[in-house]
Every structure is written in structure tokens, then in C-alpha cells.
Amino acid sequence: MSAAATNIAAAAEAGPFESWLASGAEGLPAIPWLTAARGTARARIQGQDAPTSKSEGWRYTGLRALIEQQFRPVDEPVSAMVPDDIEDLLVPDLDAHRVVLVNGHFAPSLSSLGTLPRGARVGGLRETLAQDPDALEGLLTAIAGEGAHVFTSLNTAGMNDGLVLLLERGVALERPVELVHVSVGMDDPRVAQPRHVVGLADGAQATLIERYVGLGESLYCTNVVIELALGRHAILKHRRVQLEGPQGYHLSGLYLSQGASSRYEGVNVGLGGAWARTDLVTRFRGEHAECDLAGLYLAGDKQLVDYHMDVNHGLPNCISRENFKGILHGKGRAVFDGLVYVARDAQKTDAAMSNRNLILSPSAEVDTKPQLEIYADDVKCSHGTTVGQIEPEMLFYLRSRGISAAVARRMLCLGFAGEIIDALGNDALQQHVADEVGGRLEAPPA
């Protein structure tokens, strides 16, 4: 029996994710509350089988190929990289406090934090915990808890670095914070498990741009978890752009806890990777909070993109929006599963959910499932789903003006996506995303 086969057999005995747990737990300082939470997560994983297509959350999103890769953690930071190596991965003209992570590890030499105002803390998770062991107590692992599924537990057990963004009461950052997560191929399939913590105290305001990119075309996995806590009247504009490499697996769990009258504006863009799954989980801690989740996804040949949302209105008077648009071409596949739960006491809830899809090829597929569970009787809730094709009249109109069919199709797709791209609210980022969307759609003949 080969070494690899032995590994797989051993892994099957110890559970499907044994290779993921091979090390990593030592990467962070030993702080009692954190060590306890990580131990609990590890125990939870070891008692579990991998989810199958029989579990509702994974019905259309197969895990077999991912598990068979037997990903191993990245224990050591990649130290050999210089800023020139990532030059091509940066967004031109994007002015931001930039934090770069490589394979899950904070890379100070590639980052450019610039000057931060008093009361703002931006840096790596490991260094933050080393400097100030209690700075993240009540946030890190506390917001996500058990999480949406086993991959959150895997991250909790295996994390060894990430981004920390903490703003004290009333602090407003003028420039966005940009997190660039770069995946660099290794000799064997590796999983990076960055863990980010964002804490905005009462009245604090920030824009966070989170980008995931792959260098080269290697096979790897990113399993990121981000925990966000917004205080009263805090405002976070959060832009997330997933542009993993063509063979990349991407798992992303976002856990958001919103205080009274806080406002969260999230725009999720999913364009890259071979297989990508995102879970967005929102809980309200106070009334009159507003959570706005927008998204744009694009999938072509050999691509699956899956967005799961879980917005729980446990309190009255909160507002939530889910507005996702998808473009499917080639043999691309997408899954949208949006759940809005309104508890009996959550009167005056205002919730709207929309998922619109544009299908460009007969081989593309989308499974969309908007769910509203409403137990209160005085609420305003709506949902709508569409799956359509490019209108022939629109295409003809453009062609009748001399524009080729391929370019016309691309213009109409960008027009469809425009609403979400505009919501990014940053010219440089909008241009970047529009270029990426355009470039990924069928190239026009020369």
C-alpha cells in the first residue's frame, strides 16, 4: 500500500477531516478561553461524519471531491515573497490601509497599513493575541459559536492567523481597510484557515474590503471565518471579492452580530475558484438595526458557487435585505439559499429577499431557494426569484447598431450586474470587478 493510500485509510478511520487537524493548533498563544473553545471545536469535529447530499445545506453542493483532497494545514508563513510578487494581484488606484495575508498568515512586509487614527487597531490575529491576550475575548469564537457547519469548527480548531480590525467608540476610518488574502500553491494540497475579527464599538464607522486571490493555478483550499460585532449606531460597509485561482476551493463563513441601530452593508462578489461556498449568518442584538446583503456571482465551466444566508430576526423593528444576482455560463452551477427567520416577538420586521439569475447557456444550472419563516403577525416581508435569459429584443437592438453579438451579450450581462457592482461604492473596486466580470464572460471574436 502506498503512503498516500495509507494516509487516506487512516483518515477514514479518524474522521474525514483528520488531515486538516494535523497541526496548526499551536500557532496561536495559549490563552485559556481560546484554548477551551478550540478544544471544544476539535472534539465536535472528531465526533462527526462529513455532510452528504442528504443534509439540506449541502444538497446541491457536493463535498466528496474536497474531502478526497486530504488538505493539510499551512503551518509556516511564506516568508520569501516580496511586494513585486503580488503587484499584479492589487487593484489599481485603490487607496486603502492594506493588510496582506499569504496562505492564511499575516505578511507584514507585503502590507501597507499607513497611518491609523487613535482608537483604531488593524493588524494580524496572532500578533494581537500575543500583545493583548484579552483584546478579542467575547468576539473571537464567541460570535460564531458552533457555526453553520463543520467547516467553522475546523477553522476554530485549525486557525493560526488572520485580520483584526477594532475601532473604539465613535472612531470613523476615512480610508477603507483592505484585506488581500493570497493563496500560493505548495507541493501538496493545502488548506489555509484565516480567522478575522472585526469589532466596531458604538458609533464607529469603517469600510472593509476583503479580497481572496490565487497566485498561479495550483490546487488549494481557503477556509475562512470572519466574526463581526457592530455596536450601537456603528456602520460597516463590507465588500468581499472572491477571485480564487481556477482550481481553488473556497469556504467562507461570516458571522455578524448587530447592536441596536447599527447598519451593515455587505456586497459579496463571487467570481473565481472551482468550488466556492459562502455562509452569511446575521443575528440582531438590538432593535432598529439594518442588515443589507447584496451579491453578484458568476460561474462558468468547472465552477460551482454557493451562497447560503441565514438572517434571524429575533427582535422587533429590524430591517434586512438580501439582493443577489447571478450569471451562469458554460456548464457553470450556482446555489442560492436564503433563509429569513422572523420570531414571534419580532414585530415590525422589514425583510426583503431577491435572487435574480441570468443563464447564458443551456448547460448552466442554478438552484435557488428563498425561504421566509415568519412567526410574527405585523411584518413587511417579501421575496422573489427569477431565472431568465438575455432578452432577444435587447440583443437585436444592440446588434442593429453595429455591435457584435458577443460584445452585445457582454454589455447586457454587465448591465444586469451593474446594480450590484455600483453598490461597491468605490470607483477603483467597481472598475476592477467590472473588468473581471467582462473578462470571464465569453470573449468577443477579434
Next chain:
Amino acid sequence: MLSVKGLKANVDHKEILKGLDLEIGPGEVHAIMGPNGSGKSTFAHVLSGREGYEVTGGSVTFDGRDLLELEPEERARLGLFLAFQYPVELPGVNNTYFLKAALNAIRKSRGEEELDAVSFMRLMKEKLKILHLDDSLLKRPVNFGFSGGEKKRNEIFQMALLEPKLAILDETDSGLDIDALRIVADGVNALRSPERSMIVVTHYQRLLDYIQPDYVQVLASGRIIRSGGKELALELEERGYGWVVDEAAA
């Protein structure tokens, strides 16, 4: 310039054009009039290459080329332009971006250089004035949320920008009040030239008070049944279409 011989076309397996003949020379303006359902819009669409129209016979030659074998964009690049009866709204597609793509596609096919941003803006502003259109139109999505009059003016604005050899105006007067009609007609008249031919498709004589045709063609039951000068339009206005149809049948 345009030579149509015995053109037959079906829509949904029903024959709409039944042997249409028409010759148009350079610089000529032809009005095509006819009762509802006579095939006027079908003819306009077949010329522009819209899908869903099956040509079953005859030929169309445009500038020496077999028009019917060309894609819609190829026809446009050769200098054919259709002003739509119902201009299509394109939400999210910026008007400037659209116009630039169209103009540069056409310029490129003529072997001309693409226009740079400054020259393009200058050209657009000059053409906007002809149609009494506001600059703000350029920032909006194509036809999206435009009033009926704005949509029609935007069609003629595009025609001014793309400078076609043959423009087909499909019921451009429909839905316009008298002021909007005058602006559109003035725009069209400003574009008349010895090299530019036009087909003005209309149900009513009203438009022809403003755009004076060289010839009036009466289309009924899929054929041109009568040709004449502009005085024919006035006669049709007075007496209706019945007598022409009857005479043609006799």
C-alpha cells in the same frame, strides 16, 4: 442603393410579404404607407435582419451586397439603420458606453480610427443639440425610464451619430405630440443628404407634412400596390386606403 425584388417573408408560418418590389436610389426619401397589418413593420424588420422573420423568396441588394445573408451588425456596419417603433430599454447599460461601442464598431469596419474620449464627447454634444436633447441623457441607461418622445429623439440622435447610408424610420411619428414630432422631423431633415437614402414607414400622412418624401409607396397585403409623388399621401389622407386597394385588385 437598395433593390428589393419579389421579396416574400413569413412570420409564424404566415406569409406577410408576398412579392415586394422596391428600388431606392441615393439620397431618395421614400414614404411607405399602408393600412394596419399590410406588412410595413415586417418589411422594416426583414431589412434590418431581425430574428423570427423567414424570407421565403426574392432578393434584397444593398450597395451591391446581398443583404439577406448578413448578420444584423454587418448590415449596420454597411450603413443600414433602423429607427425602432418601440425603442428597447436596456437597464444598466450606460448610454455613452453603448453609443461609443456602436460608433467605434462602425468606424472600425469602415477602416477608420476609433475616436478618443474627447473627440467622441465633442461629437455627441454637437449631435445632441440637433435633437434638443440634454447632456444628462448620456449618463442614463439606454432608453431606460425615457419618455416616449425622448426614446424617439434618442433614435434619431443615434442616426445622427452613426451617419447611415440608408435609414429606415419605423412609425417614428407614433406616440409623439406635435412639438416632439417637429423636433424629430427637424432632426431627420437635417440629416438629409445626396448620399443618404431614407425609408419613412408611417400609417398617417401627418409625418409627411414635416418630412417631405420624394416618393410615396403604398404597401397592402404584402406588396407595393401603388407608387407616386408626395401628392399621393394627401390623396390617401383624404380618401383612405380602400380605393387604392380596390383599384389594385381590379
